Amino acid sequence: MAIRKLNDWVPEVRAAARDKLLELAKATDPEYVVEALCIALFNWGSWGRIEDADKDVLLKIISDEKIAEALIQRIMFSASGPMTSLFSQLGRTPILDGHVEKFASLAVQPSLRAKAYRSLFENRVTWLEGRKWVWTDIRYCEKKLVPIVSERKLSVETPILDLLQESAKDRSSIVRRVSAEILIRELDTLDGIGKELADIFASDSSDAVSERGRFALKKLVESGRADAS
Known part of the structure; x- marks a missing residue:
């Protein structure tokens, strides 16, 4: 109360x-x-x-x-x-x-x-601080609620590769999808390990994860690093 x-x-x-x-x-x-x-x-x-x-x-x-x-x-x-x-x-x-x-x-x-x-x-x-009204068309008095997002830096750091390898093995596709998204972002820094992880994601049982894995493999082919790795 x-x-x-x-x-x-x-x-x-x-x-x-x-x-x-x-x-x-x-x-x-x-x-x-x-x-x-x-x-x-x-x-x-x-x-x-x-x-x-x-x-x-x-x-x-x-x-x-x-x-x-x-x-x-x-x-x-x-x-x-x-x-x-x-x-x-x-x-x-x-x-x-x-x-x-x-x-x-x-x-x-x-x-x-x-x-x-x-x-x-x-x-x-990151967290939702609240919502505020924003005009979308003032002529017709139309507006919508948009989220206000705030953030704070963490005081701890964990190596990206360790996080990718652990999250790639998670039992939930929700987690593996996040891992696959980060893999795409970090491909340029991962060398051969990136190809291994992309192969794993490409064969995932979840369509959302496998789609991202195939996209990662496509990026590797386009950059000419797939065969080299």
Whole structure:
């Protein structure tokens, strides 16, 4: 209830909730705090009245060691729910940085593993900050909602080749598709290993993955490196 009051329509109520949240969180079982945080992190992009100061309070709560650990475990091992979105929102803080590789290899949800791998490949975490209206045709008063995406650089780096080899073996085609996309981007730096991975992707059972593998092989042929490797 206290967290939801951060979106109350009365400014004084929001301020009172902001002042008391840290105290309430410290006096509450971390599991209950995590339950409330999951709801807040997933929904605050649609909370029109929440302010940056309110978000800062929630991020301070998340930074508590016990709460952070409980939240990471919840996101990593939950079989259902918006865990990929929660992972992205948690990327606002550095508490994820030492765990992203674990998310990539151990997370239960395939979309979450894919998001973690992409974050490692790009060395950044992105999240949806909210949405804003943009005019598409002011003459006819037509407009649409567009997403506002923010990002933060990760403080850890993993060799691209290691990530490609691991993600290429993932049991989910969602993850392998991300791996194949990155392979295409990094072909010029991979030499013979690029050809091996392209062959693997080209024979994948998923059409989305095999299509990218064949495209990678085509690029290698066009550059004259397929036979040489």
